[in-house]
Structures are given as C-alpha cells and as structure tokens.
Amino acid sequence: MMSDLEKYKLKYAFAEDYGTSYYKFGPVGETPDIIENRGIILDKISIVSKIMGIEKNIIVGPEVATYIGHREAIGRHLVYPMRDGLVEKENERSWRVIYEITKYGLNKHRPIASDFKGFYVAAALSAIAPEYMYRRIFEIHQKIDEETGLVKAVTIIPQPLAVAIAEKSITCIVVESGHGNTQITPISRYPIREAILSLNRGGAEADAITAEILKDCGYGDLAREEKLIRCIKESIGLIPTDLQTSIEKAKKDPERFRAVFHIPNTTITIDLEENSWMRFLIGEIVFDPENEIFESFYRKGMPRPRDTMVGDTRIPGTIDMARAIIMSAERTSFEVQMYLYRKIILSGGNFSWK
Structure with missing residues (x-):
C-alpha cells in the first residue's frame, strides 16, 4: 500500500526534456507538450505590446512566431539556447531563455487542486552536459519555486538514461541525435561515461x-x-x-x-x-x-562536420554511424558488449521525421 507521500509524488510528477531543438514537458503519464527550445529577446517593449498587456522582453512558446516579422530579426533576436546540447557557463542570454521556457511549462500545467504543494520534477539533459549545467538547472527551478511555489523537488538525469528507462531497457546503446550533435551512449544500468562518443553533427x-x-x-x-x-x-x-x-x-x-x-x-x-x-x-x-x-x-562551401577528440583519439566528424557505434561499444568491457549490441535505440529530434 502506498504512503501519502508516494501517492503525492505519483500524482504530481512532472517531466522535462531539454532537447537541442525542442523542449518537451508535462505531467508524467500524459502526452507531453512540445515547444521549440528557443526564445525571442526584445531590445525594448513596443507600445503595441504594452497596450496588449505584454510587459516582458523574453518571449517563448508558440508566440515566438508572431514576433519574427522579417528575416533580419531572426539573427538579431532569436536565441536557440541548446543548439549543441550545451550552454556556455556565462551565456546569460541563453540561460534567460531556458528560465522562461521552464517557467512557461510549469505554469501551463499549474494544478488547481487544494492539496498541490509543488511538482516533483524529473529533468533530462544532454549526456555530455557538464556539472555547471546541472547546477544552473537546479538554480532555475529553485528561483521559479520561490516565485510561484510550483516546484517541490528536482531530479536531473542524462537524456539517454531517460530513453532507456522509457524503453524498459537496462543494457543498451542509445544514439541521441539532436540539431547540433549526436551522442552515442552505452548503458548498463547507468550510462558508461568513459564510452560515450559525441559527434559534432546532427x-x-x-x-x-x-x-x-x-x-x-x-x-x-x-x-x-x-x-x-x-x-x-x-x-x-x-x-x-x-x-x-x-x-x-x-x-x-x-x-x-x-x-x-x-x-x-x-x-x-x-x-x-x-x-x-x-x-x-x-x-x-x-x-x-x-x-x-x-x-x-x-x-561548394557546405560545412563539413568537425572532428571530435576523445582522449588522445581524433574521431572524424564524417565517420559513418555504424563505425561510431562500434567504436563506442568497444570502449566498454568485453563481457558487456554482446548485451549492448542486442538493443540499439535511436532517439532525438534528428531521428523523428514524419
């Protein structure tokens, strides 16, 4: 029999997936909402916007499209914070957009029930996200909770692990490909970090x-x-x-x-x-x-994918996917390799075509 705390966690579990192109969010067990992981940062708030009741200078969600009036505006104001799966530590423009996107998602699903005391949030980040990104995401949720009371607790896990959990697979290889990069992550109960291979393409x-x-x-x-x-x-x-x-x-x-x-x-x-x-x-x-x-x-000038350094080894940016998967798997123990090859999961926006 579940305790009251376990029932509460189950009722108010909230998932977030910070992808390179899309941000997925929503209560666990429901079809997630999806918005583009981007935002418009306005230099100033126009008179028309003030008349319409818009007082903030960062716009996220479906509204973004209405602020892109001409092509030049895209380069000046449109920010994709996680294009390579990473956000630079001092890139405050990107962190401001991530804060607004996170707040947008939580606010959209604010419950009206009297027993609600905040969501139990599970967030997923790129497999190659450094420690400072985890800290910053925790800080963003803390700030949102101070302002809104929407967050009870936060857990952050690597995206490939979230994929493996969703697929009910404890030993597998997850190939997570977003807009800017592709991570090949062998998993045996937990990501084998020493074997993760990141390619500068997606x-x-x-x-x-x-x-x-x-x-x-x-x-x-x-x-x-x-x-x-x-x-x-x-x-x-x-x-x-x-x-x-x-x-x-x-x-x-x-x-x-x-x-x-x-x-x-x-x-x-x-x-x-x-x-x-x-x-x-x-x-x-x-x-x-x-x-x-x-x-x-x-x-003719189309950019060639950049090489990646893994330790002292240079991985060609143009390496074919099969060779890259084999190279990643061979960095794990011999005993686990045969189990890894049994299940290779393709995930991420770059594999989600119509």
Whole structure:
C-alpha cells in the first residue's frame, strides 16, 4: 500500500526534456507538450505590446512566431539556447531563455487542486552536459519555486538514461541525435561515461544538405529560413538502405519518388521534379556524411562536420554511424558488449521525421 507521500509524488510528477531543438514537458503519464527550445529577446517593449498587456522582453512558446516579422530579426533576436546540447557557463542570454521556457511549462500545467504543494520534477539533459549545467538547472527551478511555489523537488538525469528507462531497457546503446550533435551512449544500468562518443553533427547537417538541394533546384530564395528548411527536410527526406541503389531506382522511376512540398498557408509549392532522387541525400548524410557523393557539396562551401577528440583519439566528424557505434561499444568491457549490441535505440529530434 502506498504512503501519502508516494501517492503525492505519483500524482504530481512532472517531466522535462531539454532537447537541442525542442523542449518537451508535462505531467508524467500524459502526452507531453512540445515547444521549440528557443526564445525571442526584445531590445525594448513596443507600445503595441504594452497596450496588449505584454510587459516582458523574453518571449517563448508558440508566440515566438508572431514576433519574427522579417528575416533580419531572426539573427538579431532569436536565441536557440541548446543548439549543441550545451550552454556556455556565462551565456546569460541563453540561460534567460531556458528560465522562461521552464517557467512557461510549469505554469501551463499549474494544478488547481487544494492539496498541490509543488511538482516533483524529473529533468533530462544532454549526456555530455557538464556539472555547471546541472547546477544552473537546479538554480532555475529553485528561483521559479520561490516565485510561484510550483516546484517541490528536482531530479536531473542524462537524456539517454531517460530513453532507456522509457524503453524498459537496462543494457543498451542509445544514439541521441539532436540539431547540433549526436551522442552515442552505452548503458548498463547507468550510462558508461568513459564510452560515450559525441559527434559534432546532427540535424544541422541534414538542414544544410536540404538548403543546398533547394539552391540546386532553383529555390535558393527559400534556403535562408531555418524553420522552413527543417519543415521541407522532414517532409521530403528519405533514408536509403543503400544510397546508390536508391538513387538508381529514383532516376528510373522519377514519378514514384517525386518530391513535392506545399508550404502551409502560402501559395508556394516546391517540386524537385527530375532531381527528386536528391531527397535520399537528406537521410544519408545523417548516417554517412563521409559518402563521396557529398564531396561536391563540401567543395561548394557546405560545412563539413568537425572532428571530435576523445582522449588522445581524433574521431572524424564524417565517420559513418555504424563505425561510431562500434567504436563506442568497444570502449566498454568485453563481457558487456554482446548485451549492448542486442538493443540499439535511436532517439532525438534528428531521428523523428514524419
């Protein structure tokens, strides 16, 4: 029989997942809310905003879109605090956005029940998040509780461990891929930190190749808006089992693989026509940016994923995913490796296409 405290914890458990592109939150056991992990920082509050009752200069949640009136505003005011899974210690602009996003999520689910004395929060951070990020997230929740009374206690765990728990797997490899990086984390009851492999690539590379494809197909004017590129990527991108075979099939039967995307709420339609075979490049670059087909894009100026140093070992930024997973697993004990390979879990926004 559960004690009153256990019943309370179960009733008011609250989960938070700080992803590179999205922030997921909500009471445990319910479908989570999802907002983009970003915010607008305004230089000053306009008269119109004051008339509408808006007094704060940091905007988060769905409202953000209404503040992006022109492309120049994106670069000046829009902040993605966790693009690489990390936030620099002194980057106060990013920490202010994270504070507002966290407060937004907790406030949205504020209970009206008389027995509510604060949520028991479980938050998930990147596997490579340093200790100071954990401390800062604790401080943010403490401040929110002082202001609102919404937080009773906080626990922070690495995202791969949260994924493993959700999948009910105590021994596995979690490949967590967000916008700016990909972490390969072997888990045997807890993440094996010495074997974690972080690659400097993620959804950004798929976005970059999508932008290059748009330019090559005559849609260069659309290749500057990040969110639009992401929508196109997720709608037309395909992951090939074998790139060369897939390209050959698409060229022989272009209508079957034709990539057409209508931009919602506009009159603009993107049609790759005979170049629709290029949609396979979007999926391929996620798993094998070393494929020779990408060399021409790198030569044209598309950024090549940066190498990573793990101890004294240099990990090529373009290493294919299979080799990277093997390299990570081989840093664990021989006995546990056979169990790790039995379950490899793909997680994160970069693996969550439509």
